[in-house]
Amino acid sequence: MAENKIIEQGNPEFDWDALANEGYSTAQHAEYVDTYEATLTSITEKEVILGTVVAITDREVVVNIGYKSEGVIAINEFRYKTDLAVGDEVVVFVESQEDRNGQLVVSHKTARMHHAWDRVNEVLKTGEVITGHVKCRTKGGLIVDVFGIEAFLPGSQIDVKPIRDYDMYVGKDMEFRVVKINQEFRNVVVSHKALIEAELEEQKKQIISGLEKGQVLEGTVKNITSYGVFIDLGGVDGLVHITDLSWGRVNHPEEIVELDQKLNVVILDFDDDKKRIALGLKQLQAHPWDALDEGMNVGDKVKGKVVVLADYGAFVEIAPGVEGLIHVSEMSWSQHLRTAQDFLKVGDEVEAVVLTLDREERKMSLGIKQLMPDPWEQIENRYPVQSKHNAKVRNFTNFGVFVELEEGVDGLIHISDLSWQKKIKHPSEFCKVGEEMEVVVLEIDQENRRISLGHKQLEENPWDVFETIFGEGSEHQGTIVEQKDKSGIVSLPYGVEGICPAKHMRKEDGSNAKVEETLDFKVIEFNKDAKKIVVSHLRTFEEGEDKPTTKKSSGKSSGGGSSKAVSDNNKNTEKSTLGDLDALAALKEKMEGK
Numbered sequence: 001m002a003e004n005k006i007i008e009q010g011n012p013e014f015d016w017d018a019l020a021n022e023g024y025s026t027a028q029h030a031e032y033v034d035t036y037e038a039t040l041t042s043i044t045e046k047e048v049i050l051g052t053v054v055a056i057t058d059r060e061v062v063v064n065i066g067y068k069s070e071g072v073i074a075i076n077e078f079r080y081k082t083d084l085a086v087g088d089e090v091v092v093f094v095e096s097q098e099d100r101n102g103q104l105v106v107s108h109k110t111a112r113m114h115h116a117w118d119r120v121n122e123v124l125k126t127g128e129v130i131t132g133h134v135k136c137r138t139k140g141g142l143i144v145d146v147f148g149i150e151a152f153l154p155g156s157q158i159d160v161k162p163i164r165d166y167d168m169y170v171g172k173d174m175e176f177r178v179v180k181i182n183q184e185f186r187n188v189v190v191s192h193k194a195l196i197e198a199e200l201e202e203q204k205k206q207i208i209s210g211l212e213k214g215q216v217l218e219g220t221v222k223n224i225t226s227y228g229v230f231i232d233l234g235g236v237d238g239l240v241h242i243t244d245l246s247w248g249r250v251n252h253p254e255e256i257v258e259l260d261q262k263l264n265v266v267i268l269d270f271d272d273d274k275k276r277i278a279l280g281l282k283q284l285q286a287h288p289w290d291a292l293d294e295g296m297n298v299g300d301k302v303k304g305k306v307v308v309l310a311d312y313g314a315f316v317e318i319a320p321g322v323e324g325l326i327h328v329s330e331m332s333w334s335q336h337l338r339t340a341q342d343f344l345k346v347g348d349e350v351e352a353v354v355l356t357l358d359r360e361e362r363k364m365s366l367g368i369k370q371l372m373p374d375p376w377e378q379i380e381n382r383y384p385v386q387s388k389h390n391a392k393v394r395n396f397t398n399f400g401v402f403v404e405l406e407e408g409v410d411g412l413i414h415i416s417d418l419s420w421q422k423k424i425k426h427p428s429e430f431c432k433v434g435e436e437m438e439v440v441v442l443e444i445d446q447e448n449r450r451i452s453l454g455h456k457q458l459e460e461n462p463w464d465v466f467e468t469i470f471g472e473g474s475e476h477q478g479t480i481v482e483q484k485d486k487s488g489i490v491s492l493p494y495g496v497e498g499i500c501p502a503k504h505m506r507k508e509d510g511s512n513a514k515v516e517e518t519l520d521f522k523v524i525e526f527n528k529d530a531k532k533i534v535v536s537h538l539r540t541f542e543e544g545e546d547k548p549t550t551k552k553s554s555g556k557s558s559g560g561g562s563s564k565a566v567s568d569n570n571k572n573t574e575k576s577t578l579g580d581l582d583a584l585a586a587l588k589e590k591m592e593g594k
Contacts, residue, residue, distance in 0.1 A: 048111045053088045063092055063106065071106035078108065080133075080145070091115050109148070116147030120188050124178040129195060132176050137166045144176065149188055151176075157191035160200065161222050161232060164259075200235035207236050211277070213267055216284065221261045229253045231265055231279055238277035240265060245281050247288050247321025249307045256281070288321030289362045298354050302366070306348045311339040316350060316366060323364070326352060330367035333375050333408025343368075375408040376449050383409075383441050383451065388458065393435045401427045403439060403453065411451035413439060420456045420463065421495065421531070463528045466496060470523050470533050475540060479518045480505075488513070490521055490535055497533070498523070504536035513537055 051071065055062035061078060063071045071092055078084045093111035094104075123130055132146040134153070141154040153176070155163055176190035219231035219238065228241045245256045257263065265279040296302075304318035313327040331343045344350065352366035383389065383405065391403035391411065400414040418430050431437055443452040470476065470492070478498065482489035488505055490498045500521060505513045513519055525534035 047094050048091055048114045049094065050089055051092045051106070053084065053086050053090060056084065056086060061090075061108075063090060063108075065092060065094075065104075065106070067104055069104040071104045073106060073108045080148070112148035116149040117186065119147050120149060120151075120178050120181060124181055127177065129175050129177055130190075131173055132190065134169050134172050134174060137170055142166060142169060144174075144190055146176065146178075146188065146190060149186075151178075151188035151190045153190050153192065157189075157193045160193055160196050160235070161220075204235035207234055211267060211270060213269060215267045216264055217267065218262060218264055219279075221257050221259050221263070224253050224257065224259060226252060229257055231263075233277075236277065238265065238267070238279040240279045240281050244268065244279070244283065247282050247285065248317065249323075287362075288319055289359065292319065292322055292359070296354065296357065298357055300354045301351060301371075302354060303349065303351050306344050306346050306350060309340050309344065309346055311341075314340045314344045316352060318364075324352070324354070324366040325364070326350075326366045326368060330355065330365070330369055333369050333372065334404075375406060376446060379409070379446050379451075380444055383444065385441050385444065387441050389439055389441070390436055391439050391453070393431050393433050393437060395433060396427045398426065401431060403437065405439075405451070409451070411439065411441075411453040413453045413455055417442070417454035417456055420459065420461055423531075462494075463531060466494070466533075467526065467528050469494070470496065470498075470526055472523050472526055475520055475522050476535075477518060478521045478535065480513055480515050483515045488515075492521070492533065492535070498535040499533070500535050500537065504538040506538050508541045 049065055051063035051065040053061055054064045054070065056075070059075055061073045061075050061084070063073060065071060073092065078090075084090075090108055091111040092106040092108055093114060094106055095110070122128075130146060132144040132151065135143045135145050135150070137143075138152070141152055141156075142158070144151045144153050155166060157179070158166070158169065174192055175195055176192055177194045178188060179191045179194060180189040181187070217233050219233045221229055222232040222237060223230040226242075228239050229245065231238050231240060240253075242250055242253055245253055250256060263281065264284060265281055266283050267277060268280045268283070269278040270276060302318045302324070304316040304324070306314050307317045307323065308315040311328070313325050313330075315323045315325055317323050326340075326344075328338060328340050328343075331340065332338070350368060351371060352368045353370040354364060355367045355370075356363070356365040358364070389405055391405050394402045394404050394410065396402075398415075400412050401418070402410055402412055404410050413427075415424055415427055418424055418427065422430070424430050437455060438458055439453040439455055440457040441451060442454045442457065445451070476492050478490040478492045480488045480500070481491045481497075486502050488500045488502070490500050492498050498521065500513075502512075504524075507513055507519070519537050520540045521535035521537050522539040523533060524536045524539060525532070527533075
């Protein structure tokens with residue numbers, strides 16, 4: 001019991017060091033401790049060091065870093081390394097030398113992050129080529145695992161040619177070069193294209209140094225635009241302009257080539273630095289004009305498709321690369337101004353006649369109106385002189401009216417042939433464009449394709465009748481409708497106007513007649529050819545005793561005239577129309593009978 005009591009209370013005089021160093025002296029013990037500690041690795045917390053895998057379980061990986069205790073790491077930190085085996089060297093990050101259980105705490109994942117960051121900074125400086133694993137696709141490119149860091153691979157840096165399917169690279173290991181690092185956000189940008197460019201640069205120099213005009217090379221369609229196609233010649237790009245793709249018309253290059261297509265092209269030209277290379281595709285084929293039928297001649301009929309329309313005409317492709325122009329004047333026999341769009345549209349299949357053919361200049365003109373009967377053939381049979389027809393007013397000139405008798409047959413009505421009575425200053429006073437009017441054929445010039453027409457000839461010349469009514473010395477009642485400096489205009493029966501010189505306008509009381517007065521007038525001059533009648537009021541009373549007994553054409557009115565008198569006179573003397581001819585003829589017969 002006494003001994004137990006001593007144990008429980010402890011013996012303050014007990015020498016524990018003597019017990020621990022049993023069999024060793026203090027100096028020996030210190031020597032052995034130094035020797036043991038010398039075999040251990042000196043580690044510092046928050047440091048990345050190299051360790052060796054000594055054991056692998058289902059949940060953990062045991063790593064020896066040469067310390068007095070071993071590090072234990074969760075196996076999921078090695079998921080990227082499926083072939084991990086005992087003996088492999090791995091990097092670890094010392095988070096703590098001892099936890100509360102005296103165990104060394106290390107992390108492989110953190111070590112990889114630190115090691116990777118140092119590594120990518122190093123390869124950015126050295127330009128070393130590294131290998132990474134493409135994890136997934138992201139907006140604008142791919143995410144790549146490099147040393148455990150997620151780096152960005154832009155789509156433009158995947159290859160030298162445009163990539164349309166990014167997914168084909170996911171899950172693959174590729175070589176890269178680090179091209180950019182953002183230290184603040186720890187972002188890394190890598191490029192695979194940089195490796196290819198380096199390889200192609202040498203090829204490019206060799207290709208450029210050997211370029212010659214006329215040389216034929218194989219290339220790959222790299223890009224297609226509306227104006228042409230870019231061809232990859234093996235590191236050097238050239239352009240095939242849309243006009244050099246085919247001898248025929250090409251609306252868009254996609255009609256001829258497709259992306260990634262391999263084809264042969266010929267070098268047409270390049271600049272001094274050989275940075276811009278013009279290529280041709282059609283030049284490798286024979287020109288279609290060379291294969292044109294030797295038997296084709298002027299006058300032959302051909303068929304083709306309208307490929308281009310302009311106001312002045314239409315281009316018709318009769319064979320790939322062989323086109324002819326149908327001028328708008330060769331589309332219709334009509335002489336009226338029109339555009340090609342009035343007759344044709346792009347895509348129309350047409351038949352035409354070859355008008356001109358120049359094989360050396362590779363030019364051809366065509367016509368389609370030649371397939372229709374010429375309206376001027378046997379024109380005299382359809383429109384004999386003195387025959388009457390209906391025509392449509394087409395346009396005016398100062399000297400007359402052009403009317404259309406039928407498609408391709410126009411005639412001219414001279415301004416002097418519009419009316420017997422009216423003095424017309426411009427044809428627009430007589431008719432309007434688009435109106436139908438009756439005409440008489442006066443003259444035909446088939447050789448020069450001209451027809452002279454008349455309108456007034458449809459009626460009898462009223463001046464033949466007027467000559468018997470308004471003979472010199474006859475008296476008529478008239479109204480002054482206009483006053484000029486030296487004469488007045490007098491409205492006479494049947495719509496005829498006479499000229500009254502100023503001195504002949506004096507009345508019997510000595511005053512001068514005024515506008516709107518209705519008086520008696522004597523005809524002192526009648527000119528049928530000039531359609532001119534000169535009258536006098538003065539002669540009606542100065543020569544009263546010698547007045548002829550010719551009956552006046554209307555009753556005499558008293559002195560001062562008025563607007564009512566003019567109106568009444570106009571009612572009694574309506575202007576002559578086509579229907580008045582019979583009345584005038586009847587009047588003439590009646591007067592001759594008396």
